[in-house]
Amino acid sequence: MTGKQKAMLIGFLIGPFGGFMLLLILIAAVMGANMSAQAGEAAQPGVVSSVAGIPPVLLSAYNNAVANLPKLRPNCTGMTWSLLAAIGEVESTQAAGSSIAANGDINPPIYGPVLDGSGVGGNTTAVYNTTDAEKQLDGGSTYARAMGPMQFMPATWISDGQDGNSDGARNPQNVFDAALTTATYLCGTGTTDLSKPDQVNAAILRYNHSQAYVDEVLKWKTTYDQMGQNAGNGSPVPGGSARGQAVVAAAQREMAANIPYSWGGGGTNGPSLGYCDGTNGYLNGSCSASHTVGFDCSGLAQYAYAQAGVNIARTAQDQYDGAPTKIPLSAGLAALQPGDLVFFSLNPGTGKGIYHVGIYIGGGQMINAAHTGTNVRSESVWMSSYTGGGRY
Known part of the structure; x- marks a missing residue:
């Protein structure tokens, strides 16, 4: 379009009927933007507001991890809050015994058994914290311990930990950080579709190399899917007392x-x-x-x-x-x-x-x-x- 043609079009819009037409165009644009925003809100899958047995802040962390995952793992699809909740249940019974602050920090911190090879927790081979950073993260322990509600090993957390609440820190004893790290770890770095049984099975095996563990997690995922039956449309599942x-x-x-x-x-x-x-x-x-x-x-x-x-x-x-x-x-x-x-x-x-x-x-x-x-x-x-x- 030439400059003259642009000037003629502008003149038409501001002519006798141009103001009215311009108003219609603006209204249509605003309505379109609102409809797009509403569609975007409705398109957010798998969000639940309350599920019996899961502390509200922890459930928020699971939902937050699912929402933020595409930014970190754009080639990973099919992640659900129920999968994260299932791992949280198996690993720490949803951070049982600890209080959860609004920012996600848990108190007291959660640690697994000391992996000193004594057989506690099924461990017969000693696992050591080999760096100062690992020892500091693990409360100064020489022997490694799994940490936090999702039970990450110190070395794994140092290499893979995420900042799920955007506070500038990566803390395994924070439910937002732990949930997002779990999500990214399950996805790996390649193309993954967690809606497919074989791929979700492989992802959980990557988290803990035990088929019995996989089976237990999948049982809990099914349970939480049933509990959060309205998850697909964002409707709340009442939590009760x-x-x-x-x-x-x-x-x-x-x-x-x-x-x-x-x-x-x-x-x-x-x-x-x-x-x-x-x-x-x-x-x-x-x-x-x-x-x-x-x-x-x-x-x-x-x-x-x-x-x-x-x-x-x-x-x-x-x-x-x-x-x-x-x-x-x-x-x-x-x-x-x-x-x-x-x-x-x-x-x-x-x-x-x-x-x-x-x-x-x-x-x-x-x-x-x-x-x-x-x-x-x-x-x-x-x-x-x-x-x-x-x-x-």
Whole structure:
């Protein structure tokens, strides 16, 4: 376009109708920018605001690592908060025993066993901190120890550690730094697609060269994927009370361990042998419960609440009757919080004839020991016989 043509176009825009047309153009541009921004926000996958059993700052660190990973590993795709959370669970039970500050620092610091070859933690070969930097990072220890919530070795951290909270430091005892370092370490330096089973398996093996470790991490990833069922659209998964989170976390662990159903099995001390009563506990015509260490529905509920420091009755009906707060059927699932008990009856809404109980985890889902032949699992609340909830 020549200078004269540009001048003619500008003159047209500022002519009698040009101001109006220019206004329309500006409005369209602003609307387009807003729509693009909204689309960008909606396109952020895998963000959850609260998951029972994971401290809020730590969950924020997992989400932050996923969001920042493309800047550091542009050829790595498929990273999820649930994979990072699974490793955090296996390595430190989500930084259990330490408080987490808003900036991500944990106190007290987390250290693994001293790798002096004594056999503690399965280690039979001494591993030394060979440089002053490694010793300083490891609290002055001559023998190496894994450090922080994600359990990095000192030498690995020095070479691979990341600054996840942009404070200018790389600290293995900071959850933002540790989560981002875990993400980059899993990705490696090549092209990786962690949505593919073979590649995520290889990535976890790179983190810890043990197939048993890989299997344990993948179990927890599946558990957290189920817990964060709304992760794909950014909708919050309600966290509930601290007590409720502890209840859910206890049930999650039994689910991840694939504890089987056993009629009459389980209680405050964990899974146990069940029994058969002439009707229940049988599988394929023989008594399964008498030789199966596991939980029935109310045994699982009693155990999970015991882990949160609350003693409740042993049977589903007594658990319903003893709940200080009842959530009526008419209130719907929206009135429930994670950790609440959900009860099922042949006469829904009456509170009588209760035959089953589950542990609500949010999003219309529960963890329960369903029946003989199954393991502790998560599934949708059985609305056809749901009779209400109970809160302790």
